[in-house]
Amino acid sequence: MYMIKDMPKYERPRERLMAYGASSLNTFELLAILLRVGTKHQSVIDVSKNFVHQISSLNDLKDMTVQEMIKIPGIGPTKAVTIMAALELGKRVLDQHIDKEQITSPKLVYDLLGHELKDLKQEVLMVLYLDLKTNLIAKKEVFRGSLNQSLVHPREIFKYAVKYSAYQMILVHNHPSGDPKPSKQDILLTEMIEKAGDMLQIHLLDHVIIGQNNYCSVNAYREK
Numbered sequence: 001m002y003m004i005k006d007m008p009k010y011e012r013p014r015e016r017l018m019a020y021g022a023s024s025l026n027t028f029e030l031l032a033i034l035l036r037v038g039t040k041h042q043s044v045i046d047v048s049k050n051f052v053h054q055i056s057s058l059n060d061l062k063d064m065t066v067q068e069m070i071k072i073p074g075i076g077p078t079k080a081v082t083i084m085a086a087l088e089l090g091k092r093v094l095d096q097h098i099d100k101e102q103i104t105s106p107k108l109v110y111d112l113l114g115h116e117l118k119d120l121k122q123e124v125l126m127v128l129y130l131d132l133k134t135n136l137i138a139k140k141e142v143f144r145g146s147l148n149q150s151l152v153h154p155r156e157i158f159k160y161a162v163k164y165s166a167y168q169m170i171l172v173h174n175h176p177s178g179d180p181k182p183s184k185q186d187i188l189l190t191e192m193i194e195k196a197g198d199m200l201q202i203h204l205l206d207h208v209i210i211g212q213n214n215y216c217s218v219n220a221y222r223e224k
Helices: 014-022 027-035 044-054 056-064 077-098 106-117 154-162 184-200 218-223
Strands: 124-130 136-144 168-174 205-209 215-217
Touching: 014 027, 014 218, 027 044, 027 077, 044 184, 044 215, 056 077, 106 124, 106 136, 106 215, 124 154, 136 154, 136 218, 154 168, 154 184, 168 184, 184 205, 205 218
Parallel strands: 168 205
Antiparallel strands: 124 136, 124 168, 205 215
């Protein structure tokens, strides 16, 4: 078993991070720093490598639960909770950085939420709540499941608009198939929310659908 203490100092993950920065490390080395120690029969490097090999991509991590992680050899509850905390912290840092931007185009919507929605295996409807100048006030998940206008109630969407004193908003949801072309249900949902927004004087700017590596604006689609 090859322990970190047996490695030359210039090869150890912590020392390399301090000398060259976090971007110089492999994924398993970053994970090894979080996990700190291995097990009786595996070094932390071996545990980390095995963990990385057990997932098909890093995107899988955001959907994993503590119960799923502890099924991987060498990962106990403490290590699983540490990984979950690191993921959530990274997500919050990214969200806080982007939240300061104006949302003035479907491309910016994709930049904001593409990483979060594109790989999900079920449809998720989120709403971006904006002020008069299209500055982002808040983003909220309002529905998860098969999306259609009979299941999504405007009340859930507009209660947050009122709470945040939003002037306008943008609907955003994903297509697990990867194809962002709007369905008939997507267009009907857009029209329903538009009508409700007109009554409340809260303008629906657009409805952006996110695919695997692309996106589509319902407004632009309807104008074709």
